[in-house]
Each structure stands twice: as C-alpha cells, then as structure tokens.
Amino acid sequence: MATDLGVVITVTAVAGGALAGLSNIGKAITTLKSSTDNLIARQKELNNIIGFLEGTRIDKSLQKQYDKLGESIRRLTNDYQALNRVQVAKQANAAEWAGIKGQFQGVFK
Structure with missing residues (x-):
C-alpha cells in the first residue's frame, strides 16, 4: 500500500511540475512577443x-x-x-500525464 501511495505521489508531482513548466513557457512567449513587437515598431520608425x-551620410548608418x-x-x-512548438508539446504531455495520474488514482482508491 505504501508503494502504491508513493507511485500516486510521484505521478502527481511530475504532472504538477509539467504544468508549472507550461506557465514559465507562456511567460517567455509573452516576453518574446512583446520584444518582437517593439523591434518591429522601431524598425518601421527607422525605415x-x-x-x-x-x-545623406547618415543614411548608411541608419x-x-x-x-x-x-x-x-x-x-x-x-x-x-x-517556444510555441515547445508549449504545444508540453501541453500534450501534460494532458497525457493527467490521464495517467487519473488512471493511477482510480486504481489505488
């Protein structure tokens, strides 16, 4: 019984870690998107x-x-x-882990 509980706790911890990783990737994607948008705006200004x-001589530098x-x-x-591709893959893995977690919890109840 203790081993069964250990398996459930381990699966739960792994699934929780995967979900936390998705949050970090989401933040990184938001930051990259914002940086890209800012650079595009700056490039338009320079254009x-x-x-x-x-x-003019300045033209070459610009x-x-x-x-x-x-x-x-x-x-x-x-x-x-x-990062978007990684996030999609992690979401698929998280869904798979959630299914595995549910199966383990159902077996050990």
Whole structure:
C-alpha cells in the first residue's frame, strides 16, 4: 500500500511540475512577443527616417541599424515560434500525464 501511495505521489508531482513548466513557457512567449513587437515598431520608425534622409551620410548608418533590427526580429520570431512548438508539446504531455495520474488514482482508491 505504501508503494502504491508513493507511485500516486510521484505521478502527481511530475504532472504538477509539467504544468508549472507550461506557465514559465507562456511567460517567455509573452516576453518574446512583446520584444518582437517593439523591434518591429522601431524598425518601421527607422525605415521612415531612412526614407527622409536618403542619400545623406547618415543614411548608411541608419541602414545598418535597420538591417541589424531586421536580423534581431528574425531571430526573435524564430525563438517565439520554437517556444510555441515547445508549449504545444508540453501541453500534450501534460494532458497525457493527467490521464495517467487519473488512471493511477482510480486504481489505488
């Protein structure tokens, strides 16, 4: 009986940990999305300034900043998409663990 209880406690702890991990991933996704949105807005501002200063010496410097922002946006977007895939996989695992937990609890009642 003690072993059965230990199994239920272990499964419950693992499932709880998986759910906590989902929360952390959700926060990271929100942060990445916000950062990406801010960079996109900054890139649009630079694009407008570059258009205004086109042909000047300053134009080349701004173009470099614009290109760097574009690369940062691409990296953040890739990170955001990767985290989304991880979150989907973790949610599927959490659902599976919840099912296993329910099966164990049903068996040991």
